[in-house]
Amino acid sequence: MYKVIMYDVYGTLFDPSSAGKAVREAFPEKEAEVASLWRRKQLDYAFLCQMTGTYRPFSLLTKEAFIHALEAYGIEPDDRLLQGAVEAYKTLDIYDETEEVLSRQKGVVHAVVSNGSRDMLEPLIHDSGAAPFIDEILSMDEVKQYKPSPAAYQYALRYFGVNRKEVLFVSSNTWDVIGAGTFGFDTLWLNRSGSIFETGHHHPDYTGKSLYDLESILESSRSEK
Structure with missing residues (x-):
């Protein structure tokens, strides 16, 4: 046993897709797309750190991946959105x-x-x-x-x-x-x-x-x- x-x-x-609530209020029509790309880049960045021997905390990678996802959909990151991203992964x-x-x-x-x-x-x-x-x-x-x-x-x-x-x-x-x-x-x-x-x-x-x-x-x- x-x-x-x-x-x-x-x-x-x-459920990591629920992190999309970080952009729900401001950009409800892009919530699912941003959440999906955000998660994908979050993993990509962790794998890159592992492969290159340049470890950085996952919390930092999560924020960087969020910025990437926002910019990919033409959304300008600001302090309110970034703070929402931090909280979203604490309240999935x-x-x-x-x-x-x-x-x-x-x-x-x-x-x-x-x-x-x-x-x-x-x-x-x-x-x-x-x-x-x-x-x-x-x-x-x-x-x-x-x-x-x-x-x-x-x-x-x-x-x-x-x-x-x-x-x-x-x-x-x-x-x-x-x-x-x-x-x-x-x-x-x-x-x-x-x-x-x-x-x-x-x-x-x-x-x-x-x-x-x-x-x-x-x-x-x-x-x-």
Whole structure:
């Protein structure tokens, strides 16, 4: 049976598309487009930092990605919009089933393992209904290695002092599932968008549409023991 379940945050427990509220009031017709490009550039910048060995906090990358997204749609960044962007990632919408599913899982450590900076993660999680059920928050800001670098997963493994097969890693991001699976964790891919997995890479051990599928996986692992 798994001893630790590690969860990605953005797209797994919380909905990053809800960050579009940062431009909702001023530019409601561009909310979805800005949010989508913002998220894509946020990841691009993190990957670039990892590949070039020039680590910068995810909170800074998030702001820079937001500026890029605004400018791409002809929107002039100003202090009000930038402040709204900072707050948006601290108040993302939680997926409907997150609190319910986490509350029912006993006898296992629930840990967030995220590229997000601690100053982004703590207010987001602590002000959500999931807070009582999250035992640990691990930010890659502490090791300055972004997922899917093996060093990021090694940090999480070392933190809990367990072996790889005692961990189930849960993410909606294919690159995160590939990274965790290649490292040696069992993985659950939450395919919330109904897409197909990446070709030619390490595939997930389990696939589900939401966190509800986690419950059947855990029940199956218990019965096998």
